[in-house]
Amino acid sequence: MRKVIVQKFGGTSVADTEKIKNVAKTVIREKNNGNDVVVVVSAMGHTTDYLVKMAKDLSTNPSSREMDMLLSTGEGVSIALLAMAIQAQGYDAVSFNAMQIGIITENVHSKARIVNIKTEKLKKNLQEGKIIVVAGFQGVTEDGEITTLGRGGSDTSAVALAAALNADRCDIYTDVEGVYTTDPRIVPKATRLDEISYEEMLELAHAGANVLHPRSVETAKQFNVPLRVRSSFKLDNLGTLILGVDKMEIYKPVTGVAADLSQARIVVCDVPDVPGQAAKLFGKLAQEHISVDMIIQSYARKISNTNDIAFTIDSADLDKTIKTLEEMKKDLQCGDIQINDNIAKVSIVGAGMIDRPGIASAMFETLADLGVNIRMISTSEIKISCLVDKEDAHKALQALHKVFELEGSEIADVKGDLPNV
Amino acid sequence: MRKVIVQKFGGTSVADTEKIKNVAKTVIREKNNGNDVVVVVSAMGHTTDYLVKMAKDLSTNPSSREMDMLLSTGEGVSIALLAMAIQAQGYDAVSFNAMQIGIITENVHSKARIVNIKTEKLKKNLQEGKIIVVAGFQGVTEDGEITTLGRGGSDTSAVALAAALNADRCDIYTDVEGVYTTDPRIVPKATRLDEISYEEMLELAHAGANVLHPRSVETAKQFNVPLRVRSSFKLDNLGTLILGVDKMEIYKPVTGVAADLSQARIVVCDVPDVPGQAAKLFGKLAQEHISVDMIIQSYARKISNTNDIAFTIDSADLDKTIKTLEEMKKDLQCGDIQINDNIAKVSIVGAGMIDRPGIASAMFETLADLGVNIRMISTSEIKISCLVDKEDAHKALQALHKVFELEGSEIADVKGDLPNV
Numbered sequence: 001m002r003k004v005i006v007q008k009f010g011g012t013s014v015a016d017t018e019k020i021k022n023v024a025k026t027v028i029r030e031k032n033n034g035n036d037v038v039v040v041v042s043a044m045g046h047t048t049d050y051l052v053k054m055a056k057d058l059s060t061n062p063s064s065r066e067m068d069m070l071l072s073t074g075e076g077v078s079i080a081l082l083a084m085a086i087q088a089q090g091y092d093a094v095s096f097n098a099m100q101i102g103i104i105t106e107n108v109h110s111k112a113r114i115v116n117i118k119t120e121k122l123k124k125n126l127q128e129g130k131i132i133v134v135a136g137f138q139g140v141t142e143d144g145e146i147t148t149l150g151r152g153g154s155d156t157s158a159v160a161l162a163a164a165l166n167a168d169r170c171d172i173y174t175d176v177e178g179v180y181t182t183d184p185r186i187v188p189k190a191t192r193l194d195e196i197s198y199e200e201m202l203e204l205a206h207a208g209a210n211v212l213h214p215r216s217v218e219t220a221k222q223f224n225v226p227l228r229v230r231s232s233f234k235l236d237n238l239g240t241l242i243l244g245v246d247k248m249e250i251y252k253p254v255t256g257v258a259a260d261l262s263q264a265r266i267v268v269c270d271v272p273d274v275p276g277q278a279a280k281l282f283g284k285l286a287q288e289h290i291s292v293d294m295i296i297q298s299y300a301r302k303i304s305n306t307n308d309i310a311f312t313i314d315s316a317d318l319d320k321t322i323k324t325l326e327e328m329k330k331d332l333q334c335g336d337i338q339i340n341d342n343i344a345k346v347s348i349v350g351a352g353m354i355d356r357p358g359i360a361s362a363m364f365e366t367l368a369d370l371g372v373n374i375r376m377i378s379t380s381e382i383k384i385s386c387l388v389d390k391e392d393a394h395k396a397l398q399a400l401h402k403v404f405e406l407e408g409s410e411i412a413d414v415k416g417d418l419p420n421v
Numbered sequence: 422m423r424k425v426i427v428q429k430f431g432g433t434s435v436a437d438t439e440k441i442k443n444v445a446k447t448v449i450r451e452k453n454n455g456n457d458v459v460v461v462v463s464a465m466g467h468t469t470d471y472l473v474k475m476a477k478d479l480s481t482n483p484s485s486r487e488m489d490m491l492l493s494t495g496e497g498v499s500i501a502l503l504a505m506a507i508q509a510q511g512y513d514a515v516s517f518n519a520m521q522i523g524i525i526t527e528n529v530h531s532k533a534r535i536v537n538i539k540t541e542k543l544k545k546n547l548q549e550g551k552i553i554v555v556a557g558f559q560g561v562t563e564d565g566e567i568t569t570l571g572r573g574g575s576d577t578s579a580v581a582l583a584a585a586l587n588a589d590r591c592d593i594y595t596d597v598e599g600v601y602t603t604d605p606r607i608v609p610k611a612t613r614l615d616e617i618s619y620e621e622m623l624e625l626a627h628a629g630a631n632v633l634h635p636r637s638v639e640t641a642k643q644f645n646v647p648l649r650v651r652s653s654f655k656l657d658n659l660g661t662l663i664l665g666v667d668k669m670e671i672y673k674p675v676t677g678v679a680a681d682l683s684q685a686r687i688v689v690c691d692v693p694d695v696p697g698q699a700a701k702l703f704g705k706l707a708q709e710h711i712s713v714d715m716i717i718q719s720y721a722r723k724i725s726n727t728n729d730i731a732f733t734i735d736s737a738d739l740d741k742t743i744k745t746l747e748e749m750k751k752d753l754q755c756g757d758i759q760i761n762d763n764i765a766k767v768s769i770v771g772a773g774m775i776d777r778p779g780i781a782s783a784m785f786e787t788l789a790d791l792g793v794n795i796r797m798i799s800t801s802e803i804k805i806s807c808l809v810d811k812e813d814a815h816k817a818l819q820a821l822h823k824v825f826e827l828e829g830s831e832i833a834d835v836k837g838d839l840p841n842v
Contacts (some may be wrong), residue, residue, distance in 0.1 A: 011562035017478035059509040070501035080491035088480040
């Protein structure tokens, strides 16, 4: 029986007509493998920026409904052009926008979630042997309102289509070769993973390895869609397969290590130990749209009957956070507020660490041997994160990568600049 | 009771965000008159050219289905931007594409005809006090395929929407001030007509006065929609109202005069007088997509038993026509083929000439007095056309304009270059 493969190409892959021709070749290659192919594409390169600029010319606060109308035209262009490029190679292709297929979302603009995908039209056209090109990022409500899916939207479209069609695989084509054990720019011996579980991928993504938007990985996990991250340029490289932990052959306790250099730590000292103080503090921060990552509250000191509450935020939110906390100081009846943005979060991630004791202590020992001071610790079932001084982050990452046996023999193909320390 | 007014703005009126802001003001002005307003817009300025260029990069012969998918995105952009611009002025507006409304067309790509327009969504939104912005030029089939309406498509969208909503008027905003008695570039005393009938407008359009595409006028005539051609820039000028001849107060036999300088005359001499020769000749020309305008066949000459068949074509088709005729010469068993592209067609148009004898003879006399030789004559119920030498066209037009009392006291606001003679 023929397999159904969903492919997804982002905006940089379809940025101009030459690139669209290349995408057409990649699509046809999969079709020639004897598979049914559904291709999801984003808007061309800088189209979205250009459309947003015009909207801002007309309105300081354009309505999200009309923004969705405007932005959804971007994929309308790329799907039609890709279908033409495939046809020009002598293959039958047909493009559909979200409204034509029935990619039904909630009635929320600019960040709608998909609730249902109608498959009649897709199945009929696949049966006729056609390659189907679908607009990513967009949806439609039951009432015919056009919506968009927000950040990572096209990845999510692809995964949701794969789930609806019960596809054999969803291939996300990108400019990296897959998911690595760690950032190859910091650890040159980083290895591309052949497989990784959804859960590990999610923890790595949140820990700073931004290959896929977490939302698309969550959707893939929910519907158990095998997801492959692979290079648009090196087609013989199969990239990394992301799948359910139950389907993996777990051979190492740790799958990857990551460092997040863009965090800042805040300590709110001497907060009176009465109920509701944490709720008050973090409620206010949420209200200001400040995302908080690690949170640690010390045991209440018996003499003063106060706590220290420490947490980390994105450095970009630092000024806003300080302003918010200064305003709350009286209300919280707290003491000093200490700021440290010279820190980094180093994490190890692995589904294999579940029920395998000693992983955490191995991490702490490694850092101790390096003379790296651990300032905060936070753990989940498959992740351990330590907050360290920023200047220690690279050597910590390199040592952990080695200790947990993630080193490859070849030096990875490094792209981009090294993050500043 | 509130009136429903449909307004239409073309691509040059929405070419950039500054122009879109001006259109928003014109729309709001009509809303402030106490009317319900539906606005139809085309794609921004050169959008279509840009999209077509990309398609040509990808395919020498892109499928018309995918071209329609591609081109329909152009209006998606302009409707969203115009809705934002109206909202920014504090008015409630909502944009819809053809699929959302249900502007149903035949299942033909690139030149579909509208067969039905669903009005539920339009009426509901008008009742809620919203200004509705609709994508022109596009439609959708019953099966959800996106179509486009071809040349003059947005004008036709506007007229069809006005018909479906039983609108009080359809205003076509353009860069001219209305319909004139003749080309103001040739006859400075040309007057803007306050009223003209659908039929006269059609005859004038075909005679070279290209203010509206004939198709939109035909639709307006069919559904009896009062159509106003007016200036985007001079809002206090009401332009020209185009309406049913029964609703007009006819006070002059001739409404307008026009000259078409882009024609060429062909005479096929000595065609044997046997049945089927004309069918063979014009069938072949139609097959080659050569449009024929005037056709005259002389009485068969008794001695030779042959006819001369004369006809006019667009000069642009001249080379193709000569080539086609040379190939047919043997088959037709005809004599010489005479070519003359130094000619012009001068026409007078007026619903008032029906049942009013002497109009034709007044035209012929006028030309005779000028010493202008008439080379061919063709007539319809409301039009008389004479083929004359090209160098006589301007003086003929000026004289006819005067004889039929079309002169205005003011000199018209002339735009554009004088056509070459």
